[in-house]
Amino acid sequence: xxxxxxxxxxxxxxxxxxxxxxxxxxxxxxxxxxxxxxxxxxxxxxxxxxxxxxxxxxxxxxxxxxxxxxxxxxxxxxxxxxxxxxxxxxxxxxxxxxxxxxxxxxxxxxxxxxxxxxxxxxxxxxxxxxxxxxxxxxxxxxxxxxxxxxxxxxxxxxxxxxxxxxxxxxxxxxxxxxxxxxxxxxxxxxxxxxxxxx
Ligand code: GRF
Numbered sequence: 726x727x728x729x730x731x732x733x734x735x736x737x738x739x740x741x742x743x744x745x746x747x748x749x750x751x752x753x754x755x756x757x758x759x760x761x762x763x764x765x766x767x768x769x770x771x772x773x774x775x776x777x778x779x780x781x782x783x784x785x786x787x788x789x790x791x792x793x794x795x796x797x798x799x800x801x802x803x804x805x806x807x808x809x810x811x812x813x814x815x816x817x818x819x820x821x822x823x824x825x826x827x828x829x830x831x832x833x834x835x836x837x838x839x840x841x842x843x844x845x846x847x848x849x850x851x852x853x854x855x856x857x858x859x860x861x862x863x864x865x866x867x868x869x870x871x872x873x874x875x876x877x878x879x880x881x882x883x884x885x886x887x888x889x890x891x892x893x894x895x896x897x898x899x900x901x902x903x904x905x906x907x908x909x910x911x912x913x914x915x916x917x918x919x920x921x922x923x
Pocket of ligand 1: 834
């Protein structure tokens with residue numbers, strides 16, 4: 726079961742995936758890490774673990790098709806079966822979404838369908854949750870389609886929003902459950918995928 730992780734930032738969810746693999750809680754191998762940001766800290770983490778990395782910047786390709794084609798080539802070269810977005814801040818090219826239908830997932834730091842969509846990332850999400858007066862927030866793992874934070878929901882886990890929460894304190898509490906939830910869901914999905922293809 727070969728996994729590709731797409732990220733744009735620090736990669737703490739990627740780290741949680743690596744920890745789960747090392748502990749035998751996730752039967753998969755990360756064979757490729759893709760980023761749109763050349764100096765994303767998550768890429769360093771990949772290199773430290775001897776995992777192949779690739780940077781794809783849309784602006785360096787003449788067309789969306791060329792961009793998607795190049796990404797598909799890298800995914801094929803690393804025999805990727807399944808894709809986990811982990812803080813990836815760009816849309817995935819349509820060719821990749823089509824080729825990996827139901828084999829590409831994302832984690833979002835709120836209870837979708839609320840507080841998702843374009844512009845809803847990082848502290849903006851937690852600010853919106855607090856501003857809406859939500860008593861509960863959490864993390865959502867969902868399939869990826871061509872609309873931000875839109876595909877079918879696979880699993881959610883909740884945390885309480887406390888009266889004195891700041892976006893930072895809420896983000897930290899949500900991140901903790903992301904790190905538990907994402908590897909668990911990936912294990913379930915990859916096990917299902919393996920049993921279907923064997
Ligand atoms: C996480 O909060 C995730 O839910 C969101 O982006 C953030 C990525 O954090 N999609 P990290 O890079 O995994 O630490």
